[in-house]
Amino acid sequence: MAYEYKPFPYIPPPGLTASEPRHPAAIVGAGPIGLALAIDLALKGIRAVVLDDNDVVSVGSRAICWAKRTLEIFDRLGVGERMLAKGVTWKVGRNFHGADEIYNFDLLPEQGHKYPAFINLQQYYVEQYLVERAQALGVDLRFRNTVTGHVSRDDHVALSVQTPDGSYTLEAEYLCACDGAKSPTRERMGLAFEGQTFDEHFLIVDVEMPESPFGTDTPERWFWFRPPFHPGQSALLHKQPDNIYRIDLQLGPDTDPAEEATEEKVLPRLKAIVGDKPFRLDWMSVYKFRCARLERFLHGRVIFVGDSAHVVSPFGARGGNGGIQDVDNLGWKLAAVLLGEAEHTLLQSYDAERGYASDENILHSTRATNFMTPKSPVEAMFRDEVLRMAHDHSFARRLVNSGRLSLPCSLAGFGLQTPGSGPLAPGHAMVDAPLTDGWLIEKVQGRFVLVGFGEVALPDVPGLDRLGVGAVAGYPCVSPEGSLAFDRYGAGYAYLFRPDGHIAAVFDKPTRDTVEQALNRALGKVDRMAA
Incomplete structure (x- = not known):
């Protein structure tokens, strides 16, 4: 493969020779989700231990599409700019029926955001950057430490861990299952993973090509229904760094995965797509997928995060992005509980909010997959008629579904948000805007902060940071670059932002009492809220 794999060192853990002090959190799995959670907790003063049965980053590119909101989270964690520099930026997608383009779309038509709509970056790079960031923060990373069992207690979880040098036990106040x-962990607990399994097989191939198959140097997402080079099926093409191109080919439900994942089968398929252009096969895999989830993500002191809690099809880039947004939601809540700033019950809001987001992702993913692989004559007729009409009619183009791409989930109506209205309503994920000295996301994320836009006075609330945008006051203020901040948030409004960047409350005349009530509500302290 083009990527040079270097095993991480195995270091004998202290638990092999002596009892370890109880850890605040044990994270099982050193993929993007587990590593991101460990970094998030470290930034809040919580030193978790990360246990992984492997010692290298992911083999194969796997998750490659990282959405704008996810990149903003990675920015807060300290790897966003590095990912942006290495990744392939794109925002235009094109859909084809046969050889004809039926429509295209622009995922970020407006300016004024630090991060683009999407970048493509192989998962192995993301994991490498996260490992290096975690090491710089002093996170306790333990490779080749396999969790073989756990027992939940009232106030902690006891884990059994196997290493090359033998086994040991470890205690943690919380166990975060980020094990895919x-x-x-889910299997040991006998938890049902319910949803829909799709019979179709898909071939993923990473191909190294010095010459772009797009016919242009501008990277785009190309999706074909019934392309001339792959009759009767679908195909997807993305560019990744290092001149690597991701090609997904639908194979049908009756194919033999072992037979299809061979050069004898794959090379003719690739030549049919790229023609005489030189290429090198870098990695390939044949897969089937599910859209499924746990009924609950929180089981006492065991918390499921990312793919261990929910899975979707790859079309729409909702898997990795959804997992990182799980981390964004959970990290600050778990830290608040561990630091004694909130009760354990706050974690129930993680289950509620991210369960809702999971349902939304599964809905979009299932609809896209059913459109691409119709399961009945009626579904097939609908899909074929939509594609036929999309050549000439704009209304039909909106019905073409090759994967509705990942967007942040609104948490409007959930219990941590104070009801109210404004240009952006409570529950909405923050929207970036340019400042004269940077970007709004850089000033807001990672803590509770009350932000006023324009001439709105911000009350002093103990334990709450304040920020004025386009104001002069006795607390930190910044200047907007142009009018986009006011266009997006409205002049004269104040917003209480949660550490994950979601809006907890909106005020036109904030007072100390109303802001303090909203802050307590956002921390799950309902007993302190006014009636």
């Missing part, structure tokens, strides 16, 4: 779609 085949989660051993």
Whole structure:
């Protein structure tokens, strides 16, 4: 493969020779989700221990599409700019029926955001950057430490861990299962993973090509229904760094995965797509997928995060992005509980909010997959008629579904948000805007902060930071670059932002009492809220 794999060192853990002090959190799995959660907790003063049965980053590119909101979270964690510099930026997608383009779309038509709509970056790079960031923060990373069992207690979880030098036990106040779609933690607990399994097989191939198959140097997402080079099926093409191109080919439900994942089968398929252009096969895999989830993500002191809690099809880039947004939601809540700033019950809001987001992702993913692979004559007729009409009619183009791409989930109506209205309503994920000295996301994320836009006075609330945008006051103020901040948030409004960037409350005349009530509500302290 083009990527040079270097095993991480195995270091004998202290638990092999002596009892370890109880850890605040044990994270099982050193993929993007587990590493991101460990970094998030470290930034809040919580030193978690990360246990992984492997010692290298992911083999194969796997998750490659990282959405704008996810990049903003990675920015807060300290790897966003590095990912942007290495990744392939794109925002235009094109859909084809046969050889004809039926429509295209622009995912970020407006300016004034630090991060683009999407970048493509192989998962192995993301994991590498996260490992290096975690090491710089002093996170306790333990490779080749396999969790073989756990027992939940009232105030902690006891884990059994196997290493090359033997086994040991470890205690943690919370166990975060970030151990993937085949989660051993979930299996040990006998938890049902309910949803829909799709029979179709898909071939993923990473191909190294010095010459772009797009016919242009501008990277785009190309999706074909019934392309001339792959009759009767669908195909997807993306560019990644290092002149690597991701090609997904639908194979049908009756194919033999072992037979299809061979050069004898794959090379002719690739030549049919790229023609005489030189290429090198870098990695390939044949897969089927599910849209499924746990009924609950919180089980006492065991918390499921990312693919261990929910899985979707790859079309729409909702898997990795959804997992990182799980981390964004959970990290500050778990830290608040561990630091004694909130009760354990606050974690129930993680289950509620991210369960809702999971349902939304599964809905979009299932609809896209059913459109691409119709399961009945009626569904097939609908899909074929939509594609036929999309050549000439704009209304039909809106019905073409090759994967509705990942967007942040609104948390409007959930219990941590104070009801209210404004240009952006409570529950909405923050929208970036340019400042004269940077970007709004850089000033807001990672803590509770009350932000006023324009001439609105911000009350002094103990334990709450204040920020004025376009104001002069006795607390930190910044200047907007142009009018976009006011266009997006409205002059004269104040917003209480949660550490994950979601809006907890909106005020036109904030007072100390109303802001303090909203802050307590956002921390789950309902007993302190006014009636």
